[in-house]
Amino acid sequence: MAMVETDQELGFDREYSLKAAFTRDAGxxxxxxxxxxxxxxxxxxxxxxxxxxxxxxxxxxxxxxxxxxxxxxxxxxxxxxxxxxxxxxxxxxxxxxxxxxxxxxxxxxxxxxxxxxxxxxxxxxxxxxxxxxxxxxxxxxxxxxxxxxxxxxxxxxxxxxxxxxxxxxxxxxxxxxxxxxxxxxxxxxxxxxxxxxxxxxxxxxxxxxxxxxxxxxxxxxxxxxxxxxxxxxxxxxxxxxxxxxxxxxxxxxxxxxxxxxxxxxxxxxxxxxxxxANKLDKTIVDAPQKRFGIVTVGKAHGDLLEALKLLELTEQDLLEAGISIHKVAMSWPLEPRGMSEFAHGMERILVVEEKRPLVEDQMKNLFYGWADNDRPRVVGKKDLEGNDLLPAIWGFGPDQVAKAIARWLADTELATRLIPLAEKLGSGTLQKAQGLLAREPIFCAGCPHNSSTKLPEGSTGSAGIGCHIMALGKGLRTDTYSHMGGEGAHWVGLHRFSSDKHIFQNMGDGTYNHSGLLAIRQAVASKINITYKILLNDAVAMTGGQPADGEVTVPTLSRQLLAEGVGEVCLVSENPEHWQSRRNQLPKEIKIFHRDELDDVQRKLRDTSGVTAIIYEQVCAAEKRRRRKKGQMVDPARRLLINHRVCEGCGDCSVQSSCIAVEPLETEYGRKRQVNQSSCNKDMRCADGFCPSFVSVEGGELKKPALKSLAESIDEASRGLADAPKPQLDQPLSILVAGIGGSGVLTVAALLGMAAHLEEKGSTTLYFTGLSQKNGAVVAHVKVGNRPQDITTARIRDGAADLLLGCDMVTAAAQRTKFAAGEMKALVNTAEVPVAAFVRNNELAFPAGETAQSIESVAGEYFALDANRYAEALFGDTVAANLMMMGYACQQGLLPVSQSAIERAVELNGVAVENNLRAFRAGRLLVENPRAIDQLLSPAQVVKLVEPQETTEQLVARLATELTEYQSAAYARRFTSAIEALKSSERRLSTAGDKLTRAAALSLFKAMAYKDEYEVARLYSGDAFQRQLRETFSGDYKLKFLMAPPLFARPDASGKIRKIALGPWLAKVLPVLARGKVLRGTPLDVFGYTAERRRERKWAREVQQSVLDVAKSLGSGNIDLAEELLALPQQVRGYGHVRAAKFDGIHSRWNALRERFQAGEGGSGAAAHSVAVR
Structure with a gap:
């Protein structure tokens, strides 16, 4: 349709620069x-x-x-x-x-x-x-x-x-x-x-x-x-x-x-x-025989143009049918003269505008005094019978507009054409797959809010506007919120009618400066019991890391709060020593605490009458990362490493830190934890988890490939790669880019849009981010056409995505309604990146197969690539993954732009140009010459995820070997004897496999190989840990072991044992301690006299006895009960009080299941005599 200005000839704009967007006067x-x-x-x-x-x-x-x-x-x-x-x-x-x-x-x-x-x-x-x-x-x-x-x-x-x-x-x-x-x-x-x-x-x-x-x-x-x-x-x-x-x-x-x-x-x-006079409102199509009019407002005009395409209505069709289109630019006040000229002679007019009927109502008022035979019938939100036509809530798109047009013209000669087409719309739209994970936003790795939003047991809190609002409804007892600047004022009205007499109120420093101080002033005037937690993070991270407008510092903030009448003000800081040495800058009334003392401070203030405040000072994690990259902030030469053999997978590190950088690691010994070194912002709170598996690595650096030789190798290998054929653009190509906030997804979309622009094609990009920069889902819609006028809307409608670049498969799978079923081509990054829910539920399984299948099953062509693994192996972190995805897609002929245009777009973007170009070229090589990439791969810098593939016999043999190393061959024989007895019983049941035996082997091993002081020492002294260090770090570094040894660690004020850092000297002591395993369980075992160790030994005997009991009495009627019983010990994980809580959590269930089994429930007869375990 000739509804948009025509384009110039297509070519390649080699002179374009980013500055041209603001300085070019033509073209x-x-x-x-x-x-x-x-x-x-x-x-x-x-x-x-x-x-x-x-x-x-x-x-x-x-x-x-x-x-x-x-x-x-x-x-x-x-x-x-x-x-x-x-x-x-x-x-x-x-x-x-x-x-x-x-x-x-x-x-x-x-x-x-x-x-x-x-x-x-x-x-x-x-x-x-x-x-x-x-x-x-x-x-x-x-x-x-x-x-x-x-x-x-x-x-x-x-x-x-x-x-x-x-x-x-x-x-x-x-x-x-x-x-x-x-x-x-x-x-x-x-x-x-x-x-x-x-x-x-x-x-x-x-x-x-x-x-x-x-x-x-x-x-x-x-x-x-x-x-x-x-x-x-x-x-x-x-x-x-x-x-x-x-x-x-x-x-x-x-x-x-x-x-x-x-x-x-x-x-x-x-x-x-x-x-x-200046024709701000325009008649786009002016039919000579006026019968029907369509009036559009703003964004809805593009929806109309797309709807007309869906209904196969050309401009000539409109002219012949007497349909005119009027585009309103000034929606209030409605310009009456131009609208009257357009409307005169019309039988009916359809108004297409989102939300409430602003223009529609003005049109009806304008036409109200017209004679009946002159006044057109105006519809929009409702038809003439009062039925819904176009929604006033949420938004709408081309499909809904097309259906509305078909209904509006249902009594005309066009009906036979339009109604069948309208009825098809949405009929093939895919439904969202059920049972898959969601990529919800979560605080950044190392975010201050991971700690600052926590509340003492028995307290409740309220949120406000800012990143900290993500604590709302996450099981953190932060349940209500207010508008920006009203934080806490709702408690003035509520507290009189509640049995709760105190509440905590979160407020960001940006909100405080914006208008939040007035709410505090109201709270003081009302004499309510409330503690404000003012989160001083030095950046407005929610909208991109801008500095807070106006200076909000600890000294000015503390003086202002006291001057406003706040009763007690405490400073909680990640670096209290800084303020202790500058005590003269603060009011004498201010008390200074380390952030580790937050819980104690909160408990004290909630029992203090009146308005109190905590200034929680810690720089925004994302801002720290930005400043460190720019050299504006010291980057501490310290990283944390989890010895995955020592790790029990209990998840206490996630409980203490709420940090998304602590990820699951599936190993042959079950699920453990690892620190994602690419996303870690060095907050170190995960080390507070009560577990001896954490090591502080000080000095040195993350091991990276030899980048110079890597660069030369990639450049050499990619030299001469031919351009892949590009898809034809008979219609604009709709590309859906789906990934994780902060990983460069929007960069991919921007590069595609710019590359198309450089080739003088039409292109649009559209971003849906929300809170996605906080590790949540981010989606970009990209459209590329031969000419700009070929693209009428930037949004991809349901069922219309031609190509999926799934930079994260969880986010990609959630976009199923956009897929063109059976036609869409898909490239999916198969990396299993943990979702926010894992931080709260460490048992959460990642349904990788089901997630990938939900995409592959409906794609016309499907390509899978573990881009994260390649990026980490080649470039040292996962930042390069999305550019590798682009290169792969380009060389597969999926992208409608050339590699030279993409590379020029990367250069114009100006960020990490050389690395991004090489990542793009590496992606191309993975298509044309994957062997060249495989030859460049060095050992992975982090432990690779391992899927257990071994048979039950291999599993039992491996665990027995490990128990021999743990204690002795005789100790291992106790294990194999019990498991072999159970395996024989399970095999006698014709319908059974070996699921029960596998579960029992894992449980019994876990109970018998409890990690006491000797075992932790052994696992630190072995080759596996040294290999993990070598593959992760390089350079000159030293280790500090973060542990809570019984002879040295002391409880804090709350009674919780605090870990301490033990220096490199411990590395020499550990092998000696490991050899002390021969003392385990003997009178000379000094550690064995503790209640914890006595309980471990008793538990091992109890689990072994249960395996033997099941082996004796197993039948087809009780195998499910047996499996539930023998799988339960795998839930006992952790150290110290964490492990004790796990014990307590399963104890009643364990006893109940044992009693039911021993009573013969579901069995074929009376239980046989038990074999005693000594």
């Missing part, structure tokens, strides 16, 4: 929505200079998705903006940012002191920020803008709650404060409508709203740079003598009515006149 550029909003003031400045005006630009507001990255982009281009006299000053909060903007429009009040002709200004904020800024909007708007200034208010609306507490649209807020609202449909309209909005604001004297949503502002597109517009003033509108703009001569309060009169009778009519 094509690739812009994201945020980029366009950075370019917008530059474009306005250019317009003013052409008009001979000496203006400046000013931008202020407060970050919030989907505009969360706007401030970062403005800072990134600070120099370019400053050169054009454009100033950026972020607000402490949204309404203060709006007040900053208000000030720029008062220039006429101080005309004699003015240094510019005017200041055009841009405010920004998410929808919630629009809500709280309505008072500023109302008052500033009624006063008016300056004649050569103008204000554009960018609102970030989130129709489908992609990254908000609830879905929201602010259209009616702008209507309430009487600000015209523009709603761009595409990224190029961010520019054309943006400058139109400023011109509208200047002419009418009104602030102008500018609606951005995820579909556009978080998308990217290859566009043609629009020419600078020439706006006209409406000749038919008489401008009053006093003008339409800010009038410094109006008196307040005497002329308050005059302010309102001018708003309603002059300015709003002026806005409508300007919109008509």
């Amino acid at each position: 094509r550029v690739f812009l994201t929505g945020i980029d366009a909003l950075v370019r917008l003031p530059l474009m306005q400045k250019q317009l003013d200079e052409q008009a001979g005006l000496n203006t400046a630009g000013f931008i202020s507001g407060y970050r919030g998705s989907p505009l969360g990255g706007y401030d970062q982009a403005l800072w990134r281009h600070k120099k370019l903006l400053a050169e054009r006299d454009i100033h950026f000053e972020p607000g402490i909060n949204e309404d203060l940012g709006a007040t900053n903007i208000w000030g720029t429009q008062l220039l006429d009040h101080y005309r004699q002191q003015a240094t510019r002709d005017g200041v055009f200004s841009i405010w920004y904020g998410k929808g919630h920020g629009v809500d709280r800024s309505a008072d500023v909007f109302r008052q500033a708007n009624i006063q008016g803008t300056s004649r050569l200034g103008g204000v554009l208010a960018l609102c970030g609306d989130d129709h489908t709650a992609e990254s908000s507490m609830f879905s929201h649209n602010t259209d009616q807020i702008f209507e309430s404060v009487m600000m015209p609202l523009l709603f761009p449909a595409t990224i190029d309209e961010y520019l054309t409508l943006g400058v139109a909005g400023i011109a509208l604001s200047r002419f009418s004297g009104l602030w102008v709203g500018f609606k951005t949503i995820t579909e556009t502002v978080e998308s990217g597109a290859s566009i043609v740079v629009p020419s600078l517009p020439n706006f006209v003033l409406p000749e038919s509108f008489p401008v009053p003598a006093h003008g339409l703009n800010y009038d410094p001569h109006l008196n307040w309060p005497a002329e308050r009515m005059e302010y309102e009169r001018r708003m309603l009778e002059e300015r709003l009519p002026a806005a409508k006149a300007f919109a008509y």
Whole structure:
């Protein structure tokens, strides 16, 4: 359809640079929505200079998705903006940012002191920020803008709650404060409508709203740079003598009515006149025989164009059927003249707009007074019978619009064509697979909130806005929340009617500075019992790691809290020594504690009447990582390693740290733990787990391949690789990229979009992130077509994904509804990356086979690649995995862009260029010459996951050998004798396999090989641990063993035994201690007299006896009971109090199962006599 501007000839833009997106005056550029909003003031400045005006630009507001990255982009281009006299000053909060903007429009009040002709200004904020800024909007708007200034208010609306507490649209807020609202449909309209909005604001004297949503502002597109517009003033509108703009001569309060009169009778009519004169609303299709009209608003216009394609309606079809299309840009106030011209002669009109019916209602009001035979029947949210047509809740897409059109035209000659096509839509959409894991967001590895949000037993807490809200509903007893700035105030109303007399309230330092202090002031005034935990993290991590606006430091914060009347303030820090040495900077009332003492501090404060506060000081983990990479923060030469042979897999390290970098490791001895060195941010809290398997490795570095020789080898091997054939683009290709936040998924999408742009194809990208940067699911939609006008929407509709790049198979499997069943090609990274739920449930199984099958079973072509394993082996970490995926997909002929375009896009991206290029080339080699890659592989830097493949006989033999090493051959024979007896009994049952024997072997081994001091020493002294060290680290390093030896470790204030660090000398002692195993169980065993060791020996005998009892009495009727009984001991894991709790947890179940078995339940007869175990 000729509904979008035509494209230039296709080629390859070899001169393109990222700066061109902001400086190129003609031709094509690739812009994201945020980029366009950075370019917008530059474009306005250019317009003013052409008009001979000496203006400046000013931008202020407060970050919030989907505009969360706007401030970062403005800072990134600070120099370019400053050169054009454009100033950026972020607000402490949204309404203060709006007040900053208000000030720029008062220039006429101080005309004699003015240094510019005017200041055009841009405010920004998410929808919630629009809500709280309505008072500023109302008052500033009624006063008016300056004649050569103008204000554009960018609102970030989130129709489908992609990254908000609830879905929201602010259209009616702008209507309430009487600000015209523009709603761009595409990224190029961010520019054309943006400058139109400023011109509208200047002419009418009104602030102008500018609606951005995820579909556009978080998308990217290859566009043609629009020419600078020439706006006209409406000749038919008489401008009053006093003008339409800010009038410094109006008196307040005497002329308050005059302010309102001018708003309603002059300015709003002026806005409508300007919109008509400059054709902001456009008739896209104008049928000569007008019968039916479709009116679209903003994003819904793209949905309509896609819907028409689905219904196979060409522009010629529309013209012949008498269907016209009108695209509304100014959704409030509706411009009446153009709409009336469009609607006259229509029989019916369908309004396509998301959320509540703003334009539809205005149209009905406009047409209300028309004669019956002239008035078109308007439908949108409801049809003429009052049935739902287009939803007002959530959002909608092309499929729903197509079905609505078919229903709307069901009584016309088009019905026979449209209804069958509409009925097919969605019929083949796949359902989500059941029983698979979900990739939920979780705190980053080493995040302060992993510890700071924990509460003492018996307490409850409340959340607020910030990363810490992820503690909500995670079993951490953080159950309620409030809006930003209201944290804790809800307890003022609630506490009177609750038996709880105290609550903890989390508040981030950004929120505190934004508006949270007022809530604390309210709590103090109300004399409630509440403890605020102010999480001082030195960054606004939730929206990308920006610095908090305004300085919030420990000294200023503590003084302010005390001055506000907070009764007791405690500082809890990861580095209390820093503040102990600077005690004079803090008020004398402040008490300083280490973060390990948080629980004690909280218990004390919850028993303290009134308002108390904890300042929890620890730098954001993601920010630490960024600063360390830039050399702005010391990177401690220390890492943790888990000796997986010593590890019991109890999960106490995850309980203590809540850290996602502590991952499951499946070994031949069962599930253990490992530290993912790629994602670890060195918080070290996992070492608090009560377990001797942790070693601190100080000095040295992670072992990496010899990168220089690796680079040369990859370059040499990939030289001469031919380009794979690219798929044809008869229709735009829809590519779904699915992965984990923070792993570079959005980079993959951005590179694909840029590569297509460089080849002068049409391309769009669209990102769905939410909280995904916190290890959650992130999804990107990429579309590539021969021409920009071939792509009408950036979002991939259900059942339309042509290619899946599954950088994480869990996230990929969750996108099944998008798959084109039987046609989609899929490349999936088969790495088993733990999900957030594993931190809370260490028994959680990863259903890798089922997850992969849910994709493979519906794909036309399926390719599997363990990209993480290759990336770690070749490059030393998993960061390179996604670029390897891109290379693999490119060489398989799956991507619609060439390798040279992708490599140029990598160069333009400017981040780790050499490594990313080599990762991309390595991926290509894995297709064409996998042997070349295999020859480069060095031993893995971490222990590889092992799937047990051995037979039961091999398993028993291996465990017996291990028990011989553990104690003696005689000790091992006790094990094999019991297992062989059970195996014989199981084999006598014709329907049985060897499942029971395997379970019994694992359980009995675990009970007999309990890890006492001798065994821990042996497992540290053996070759396996030394090999693990060599494969993980290189250089000059020393070890510290983190243990709690009975003779040295002491309990803390809570009675919990604390681990201590034992130096490298212990490595010489351990082999000597290991040889002491011959004393185990004898009178000379000094460790054996403890209650813990006596219990271990008793337990081993008890499990062995149970194996023999089962062997004697096994029958077909009790085999299930036997299996449950003999598998239970595998749940006893850990050390010390952790292991004791596991014992206690299964004890009653164990006894009950034994009694049932011994009583003959389910058996074929009376139980035989037991064989005693000595």
